[in-house]
Every structure is written in structure tokens, then in C-alpha cells.
Amino acid sequence: MPPTYPVHNSRVGEMLDHGSLETEGVDEAQAHRNAMRHSTAHVMADAVLKLFPEAKMGIGPPVENGFYYDFEVSRPFTPEDLEEIEKLMKETIKEGFPFQREELSRADAETMFSDQPYKMELIEGLPGEEVISIYRHDEFVDLCQGPHVRGTSDIPAMKLLSVAGAYWRGDEKRPMLQRIYGTAFESEQELAEHLERLEEAERRDHRTLGRQLNLFSVHEEIGPGLIVWHPKGGRVRSLVEDYWKDLHYRLGYDIVYSPHIGRAQLWETSGHLDFYQEGMFAPLEVDEQQYYLKPMNCPFHIAIFKNALHSYRELPLRFAELGTVYRYERSGVLHGLMRVRGFTQDDAHIFCTPDQVEDEVGGVLELTFELLDAFGFKDYSIALSTRPEKYVGDPEMWEHATKSLQGALEKRSLSFTVDEGGGAFYGPKIDINITDALGRAWQCTTVQFDFNLPQRFDLTYQDAEGGRSQPYMVHRAILGSMERFLGVLIEHYGGAFPLWLAPVQAVLIPIADRHIEYCESVLAKLEAAGFRAEVDTRGERMNQKIRTAQMQKVPYMLVVGDREQEANAVAVRHRDGEDLGAVPLDEFMARLGEESQIPKGSGG
């Protein structure tokens, strides 16, 4: 049984002794924070039991941004309950009860928790030699390994946040408990900052911005998890896709296209019907043949590879496709653009010889960092996942592939973590999480070896020795899916796209109707030069037009009145509020041309 409580270690005594924040090293500060949050969970359970004496306690660990505690109660908690619970908690904190650790025998523990079935289950699961400990404060007692802060008054700032259902031990076959989430910090200020971050995240929510900026929508009559892109969102997406295509051609990829459906036999050969059927839509029948919507693009790219016998001289072959796939996702997991049922992967499959593997992986990494730089993602974390217990393929190939992944990372001095045994059964992989402007991590990039499909489809190439060899196959997606990536981008930029991605780069604002004609002529020049602009011809005041453009987060507002018209100029206002005054049109266009270049980073 994995430990469900913070691991009992030699730190316990130390943790109980230090109630201050004067800790050296981040880990210890984090350990203290966890102990403090876990202590807050105890205080919460205490309050819940006061209000709901019949409640059965689950577990209450600290989590990344706070803590939770699960309870079985006769009715779900309401927001009013949370207020009540929080009130009681604050009283307990004020009282400053000490947390006291006791160790006891298994029999005593079983007696103590006899009316707490979930606690009893935890006790049963503890290995025989394990020390069983409890922690008390005031009249409350909980089975617990600790550590805790010294007393309830060592919880400087806390707040309850939400209620949710959660299965006991995460098992959907077991009872659903009511989980209360809360958070706690070392000071009121840090708590306020955390709450402010939550609000900022809400303001940047891609679902809200998607509606406000008219980027995309979902519709009940179309179906859940299916996105329609509006002209503005479509523009952003096509700008991303155009850049993506140019880059891929530049780096030696070939762009291919494949259909959305394929016959059942294809998916039998690929193994999807055996291993992935629950993720696929039900088949369609055409002329008594079964067809499936594709959940992946690989079998199609393999078909292209197999269409001819390839010489080793032709390899590597890199087939890239913005391929739209459909996957059945359980209804409860769908989320805006981030988790959908139909999405377009920026997919590619590389077929190569064993000695090309490392260079190919390196090439993928270079491509990745060029893309991430362009979009302004500065922080990312890389994980290398190695062979799991259950796997297909030759262990030597695994070894070679894993080494090449590792080598490509090390050659670029990229730091990464290793997830031993975390690879897919068909091959090792590198995953890259990008960190957005709010410090949240999103998994987009994945580079995976596949030892399964080349075998299943019997892929071969003519090798230099005159024989037939099986190529290595690398599956990779850099942005992941266009849907998710655009969702990440929207939140990363807070809807204020940089100039090169802005669906509308400038709005022309005529002060009076007599300026419309001049605005139209400026618009024509901007468009002829490849810029994206609009004229606001509504019968509104200039201020209203500025406000509208501002709320649409258009980078430049070009105000035009008599003065500008005479001088062949535009009065430039940036969306950050900066007023650049009247600028000759030529000068403004030069500036626009410069600023709308795709950013290039240092190269990763």
C-alpha cells in the first residue's frame, strides 16, 4: 500500500519543534508548508465533526496549492456549511491548541477508530511492523503519521475553497465521498496573493476570452467536446499553422494528408481495436464494411511509407500532418479547448535507420525550441520515460532508443527528470511541459519511439547490406493539438496576442464620418502590405470605438481626424494605453512590419 499520509521520517521531531519560517533551503520550507497545511486539514476535520457528528473521515493530505479532507456525510456540503466550518476553524486556530503525537498499539488504534470505517481500513492496510501514531488537538484525534506544526495557532492564514465528490482511494467502484478543498499560507499576504492568482487565472480563462474575443464556440446541437472556430480564432489558428508548415518544410519534413476514417481491418492491424477501442467512436457501416473515425494518424502515415520499398538512402522520411483525430473522452473530463473529442494534432512520424535515431531526436528538439521561443514560452520541464514492465520489442532497441533520447537532451545541456518505467508499452519517450505566464504547466510536446507498429505493419527498408531491416519509428507532436495549444496561447497571452498572431493588428478609427474615406484608403494600403486591419465605421463617438478596440485587445488603434488626413498620417494608440501621437503612415507601416516579425529565441 502506498503511504496515504506524508511519509513518516526522521523529520518529525524537527518539524514539531520548528514553528517559525526561519528555515534554510527550499525543501524544508516546503516541508513546513505541507505540515502546516496538513495541520489545517486536521482543524477542518475537527470542525466538520462538530457540525456533522456522524461524518466518517477519509484522508486529509496537503496538495500542491493547499489541502483537502474527504468525508462521508448524509448530505453534501453546501457553501453555507463551508462558511460555518471555516468559522469554527478560525476559533480553533485562535485557541492555540498544541498538536500532540501519540504512538499506540494496533489493538488500541482499532478500538479508538472503531466507528470510523475508512480509518479502520487504513489501519488494516498498515504493515505489521509500522508504528501507528495519532495526533490530537483539543478533543480531536486523527490517525496520522504527521508531521504537524506545533499548535493550531501556527496556521497563519487559511481559507476553504470548494467542495467536490471524490472516490474513496480514487477508485470508482468504491463510495463517493465529499471532499472539501482549502488552502493555507504562512501569512495573510501570501494567501491574498494566491487568491489573486486564482482570480487572474479566471480572468484569463480561454473559455471566457474565447467568447469575448469571438474566437471559437461549442454547441449543444453539434456535440460536446467539438469545437467550431470563428473567423477571429480561425485567423489565429491559421497563422500558427502557416508558421508551423513553413518551419516543417524548412526542417526537412514532408507534409501529408490523410482521411478521417479508415476500415476496421486497418485498426485491427494497428492494434487499436485491441488496446484503444474504448477511446474510439463507434464504427460506421458503409457498403457492409465497418469504418472507424481515426483516433490517431499513425496507420495512415505508415500506409504512405509502405506504398513503396524504401532504400536506406531515402531515410529518414519525415511525414507531418495537421491531422484531425476523434477520441471518445468520458463526458466528465471535457474542458473547453483543453480536453475535447475532436482535435487536430500537429503530428509527424519519422522513419529512420538505427544510426540516424539520435540526430532525428535532436532535430525534433531543435524544432520544439524554435516553436516554443516563437510563442514566448521561456520555461518548460522535460521528462524522459523509460521501459515499463510490460513492453513490446527488443530490449536492445529500447536501450538504443532511450540512450538516443538521453543523448539528444544531454548534448543540448537540457536538464530533465527520468520517469523510470514510465514509458508507453511500445517505446520510450520525452514529454515536455510548458509553463505559461501564470506558472501553470501544460503538456504539449511528446516524442515517442514506437516498436509496436513497425512490427505489426511489417515495415522494412532495403539496407546497405542488401537485406531488409525494420526502420525505427518516432511519433512526435510539438504543439500537441491545435485546440489545446490555442487554449494555452489564449491564457498565456491573456487574449492579447502579439502582433504576429493578432487576428486584427490595427483598427482605424475615423473621428467623423468625413474621415471614413481616408481610413478606407489607409486600410487598402495596410492590407496590400499584408497587414490585418479594420475600419470602425459605426456611428459612434471616437471614445466608444477606442473602448471597443481596447476590449478586443487590438494591438494598435489608429485615430484619424482632419490633422492626420492632411498629413497622410495616423494617430497611433497602443493597447497598453500608450499614445504615440500622429505618425506618418509610411513610418507606422515600417514599424508594424518590424514588430510583426515572428520572434526568434536564442535557439534553446
Place this chain on the structure above:
RNA sequence: GCCCCGGUGGCGCAAUGGUAGCGCAGUCGAUUUGUAAUUGACAGGUUAGGGGUUCGAAUCCCCUCUGGGGCUCCA
């Protein structure tokens, strides 16, 4: 899929058993304005869909669809 909370004009919200309303957006008109909301009028909803309770349902009950917070899942 499971638990909980929602679904009312395009959007954001009000009306808690008794005539469905407000703001924004839209349309039409007046205004022609110098850096974040000029003004008047009009139009727009069989309250997600279906069934039930009731003299009467947006409101109460059941089912379905769908959104959200979680759990689980994420070849």
C-alpha cells in the same frame, strides 16, 4: 462514467408557485465628436428538451441533453 452545482433573448444577470424583466450587444434615428461607454426608439425569450404535480410552473418532482467544479481516465 460517478458525486455536487448550474442551464432564463447572442452575452452577463433578475424574477422561488400567480402577467418573464434589466444591462450589454443588435437594428433604426438624432448627434460628427481628438484617446476606454452620446442619446432616443425598436426588435429579440413557448425560461435547454420531454414528461409529471397543480386552478396555475422559469420556480416543485422524474427522465434526457448540456455547462462547470472534482474523482477516475488520458494508447
